[in-house]
Amino acid sequence: MGDQFLGFDLSTQQLKGIIVMSDLKLVHEAKVDFDADLSKYGIEKGVLTNPSEGEVFAPVALWLEAIDLVLQRLKQQGADFSKIQGISGAGMQHGTVFWSQDAETLLGGLDAGETLLEQLEGGSKGERKGAFSHPFSPNWQDASTQKQCEDFDAKLGDPEKLAEETGSKAHHRFSGPQILRFHQKYPDAYKATARISLVSSFLASIFLGKVAPIDIGDVCGANLWDIKKGGWHEDLLALAAGNEGVDDLKSKLGQVPEDGGSSFGEVSQYFVKRYNFPSSAQVIAFTGDNPSTILALPLRSSDAIVSLGTSTTFLMSTPQYKPDPAYHFMNHPTTAGLYMFMLCYKNGGLARENIRDAINNLSSSADSKSWDSFNETATSTPALGQKDPTSDPMRLGLFFPRPEIVPNVKAGTWRFLYKDGNLSAVAPPEAQTKTEDKSWPIPHGDARAILESQFLSLRLRSQSLVEKPGSLPPQPRRVYLVGGGAVNPAIAELAGEVLGGADGVYRLDIGGNACALGAAYKAAWGVDRKQGEKFEDFLEARWNEEGFVKKICQGYRKGTWERYGEALKGFDLVEQKALAEKGEGKLAEENAGEKVAG
Numbered sequence: 085m086g087d088q089f090l091g092f093d094l095s096t097q098q099l100k101g102i103i104v105m106s107d108l109k110l111v112h113e114a115k116v117d118f119d120a121d122l123s124k125y126g127i128e129k130g131v132l133t134n135p136s137e138g139e140v141f142a143p144v145a146l147w148l149e150a151i152d153l154v155l156q157r158l159k160q161q162g163a164d165f166s167k168i169q170g171i172s173g174a175g176m177q178h179g180t181v182f183w184s185q186d187a188e189t190l191l192g193g194l195d196a197g198e199t200l201l202e203q204l205e206g207g208s209k210g211e212r213k214g215a216f217s218h219p220f221s222p223n224w225q226d227a228s229t230q231k232q233c234e235d236f237d238a239k240l241g242d243p244e245k246l247a248e249e250t251g252s253k254a255h256h257r258f259s260g261p262q263i264l265r266f267h268q269k270y271p272d273a274y275k276a277t278a279r280i281s282l283v284s285s286f287l288a289s290i291f292l293g294k295v296a297p298i299d300i301g302d303v304c305g306a307n308l309w310d311i312k313k314g315g316w317h318e319d320l321l322a323l324a325a326g327n328e329g330v331d332d333l334k335s336k337l338g339q340v341p342e343d344g345g346s347s348f349g350e351v352s353q354y355f356v357k358r359y360n361f362p363s364s365a366q367v368i369a370f371t372g373d374n375p376s377t378i379l380a381l382p383l384r385s386s387d388a389i390v391s392l393g394t395s396t397t398f399l400m401s402t403p404q405y406k407p408d409p410a411y412h413f414m415n416h417p418t419t420a421g422l423y424m425f426m427l428c429y430k431n432g433g434l435a436r437e438n439i440r441d442a443i444n445n446l447s448s449s450a451d452s453k454s455w456d457s458f459n460e461t462a463t464s465t466p467a468l469g470q471k472d473p474t475s476d477p478m479r480l481g482l483f484f485p486r487p488e489i490v491p492n493v494k495a496g497t498w499r500f501l502y503k504d505g506n507l508s509a510v511a512p513p514e515a516q517t518k519t520e521d522k523s524w525p526i527p528h529g530d531a532r533a534i535l536e537s538q539f540l541s542l543r544l545r546s547q548s549l550v551e552k553p554g555s556l557p558p559q560p561r562r563v564y565l566v567g568g569g570a571v572n573p574a575i576a577e578l579a580g581e582v583l584g585g586a587d588g589v590y591r592l593d594i595g596g597n598a599c600a601l602g603a604a605y606k607a608a609w610g611v612d613r614k615q616g617e618k619f620e621d622f623l624e625a626r627w628n629e630e631g632f633v634k635k636i637c638q639g640y641r642k643g644t645w646e647r648y649g650e651a652l653k654g655f656d657l658v659e660q661k662a663l664a665e666k667g668e669g670k671l672a673e674e675n676a677g678e679k680v681a682g
């Protein structure tokens with residue numbers, strides 16, 4: 085009676101924990117905000133950086149502290165862990181954690197009287213054994229592996245082939261190129277590494293009391309998994325493994341169970357004794373934060389999720405496997421035969437915040453973190469900056485304070501006016517002050533332009549995957565907004581205008597966060613499912629449409645959506661300009677050169 089299920093989301097800036105009942109209703113939620121609660125690690129927005137090498141990474145010790153803290157906070161809110169029957173979780177994708185030879189012993193022998201940090205981190209002077217062979221986890225925002233990515237693409241011939249076999253071309257943040265670079269940069273630490281986890285399986289390992297398997301969905305974010313074969317890709321493993329050999333790397337990575345609902349075993353006695361979990365609580369496969377997000381909603385064909393976290397991602401669940409170097413296909417986290425389609429942008433929330441801050445800085449009265457001025461500016465600016473669409477040029481830009489994934493370019497900002505098939509560059513802000521040029525006021529013109537730019541990019545790359553709803557042009561059926569930015573009404577409005585959505589733009593109205601909810605639902609399914617019951621059927625049977633989601637605005641608007649369709653041509657040209665100027669990798673440069681020249 086009263087069984088409960090616990091789900092976690094270990095993302096870039098926060099660790100969230102939520103508890104749901106068997107009927108999926110939310111009962112408790114708590115979070116640890118890394119910058120606010122654990123600033124002693126010297127992090128900014130959850131990470132440390134080494135700009136000279138393009139490195140972005142997070143201290144594993146911080147996450148250990150956050151786990152104890154989030155459980156304490158859930159308890160303070162009245163959570164009774166003795167009711168928890170299943171635990172699952174999600175981790176930001178692609179990050180790797182390097183375990184030492186002592187990890188399994190330490191994990192299995194944790195003393196409930198001490199914190200995780202005290203027992204697993206190891207003393208800074210080597211007075212205690214630690215569970216990690218390297219103190220940091222490379223973060224998905226890392227851009228240090230261009231060379232290794234070229235090696236990965238070259239290993240199979242070209243990015244197309246790599247995308248066909250692993251679901252993605254080589255990406256800086258993917259664990260395979262990251263492991264290869266770790267191996268090359270820290271050969272001794274690589275040798276001292278007994279096991280390698282993803283962020284998701286790291287978190288599962290803590291709850292399991294031994295190193296947990298990698299999940300069938302999240303494993304596709306490594307460029308090491310042969311999707312069609314359903315096993316490790318031997319040639320790519322050989323590349324990352326180097327002299328130590330494939331078998332050594334395979335044993336570091338471990339087996340990957342096919343069933344995303346499988347139990348890895350009972351919760352570690354540490355949590356039984358310290359937090360009063362029942363010994364019977366099952367640890368169900370932890371997956372990536374994006375795969376977990378698609379489990380928070382009963383997605384139908386042509387439904388799209390836009391996740392507005394630190395990254396922006398666009399997610400669909402589909403039976404079609406149509407890999408392309410421009411995007412990602414991954415195994416669905418629960419359902420064999422389905423795939424997760426994903427686009428991922430580094431310049432999501434933080435890029436929007438930069439423009440919000442630039443606008444707020446111009447007003448002495450504005451609260452520097454308030455979105456009010458940004459929203460008011462974005463919605464009062466006419467679409468594409470055109471007061472008169474028949475004569476004014478369109479304002480089209482790219483805003484990448486960090487190196488971007490799609491397209492693969494170095495950091496930069498590009499602003500163009502687009503008319504009659506031609507682009508003209510907008511004068512940079514410092515030059516604008518000396519002229520009367522008001523064609524693109526900076527920063528105010530940027531508020532609408534960044535939202536349009538982000539949604540145009542999603543539309544450009546997803547248009548071949550969406551179907552034609554009735555008499556309307558092909559577009560998503562519903563657009564679901566999730567993640568921190570989903571509460572913002574101006575962002576929702578622009579999502580509807582640019583992407584459409586025959587049935588409208590929606591967000592979860594259940595509280596909690598989609599990713600952690602998806603994890604808690606997966607825990608419930610893993611424990612409570614009947615023999616052979618699919619996740620989709622399990623969710624549908626418990627879904628309460630009125631109570632769980634809310635329509636926040638109209639999607640498709642006739643005329644406006646078509647105008648953004650016209651803008652796509654200019655937007656494509658803007659991307660070609662950015663690639664020609666700051667594209668990463670030889671292929672990007674060659675492609676950009678051809679397209680711009682053509």
Ligand SMILES: Nc1ncnc2c1ncn2[C@@H]1O[C@H](COP(=O)(O)OP(=O)(O)O)[C@@H](O)[C@H]1O
Nearest residue numbers: 095096097098393394433434455567568569572
């Ligand atoms: N009202 C808001 N409007 C726009 N963006 C917001 C708002 N509130 C939060 N955010 C954005 O949400 C982001 C964090 O989202 P979240 O999903 O919690 O991130 P993550 O999972 O990456 O830690 C922040 O970077 C911030 O820009």
Ligand SMILES: O=C(CO)[C@@H](O)[C@H](O)COP(=O)(O)O
Nearest residue numbers: 095096176177224393394395
């Ligand atoms: O790299 C990706 C997906 O490929 C990112 O989406 C990370 O998974 C981090 O997500 P958030 O912290 O923004 O939730």
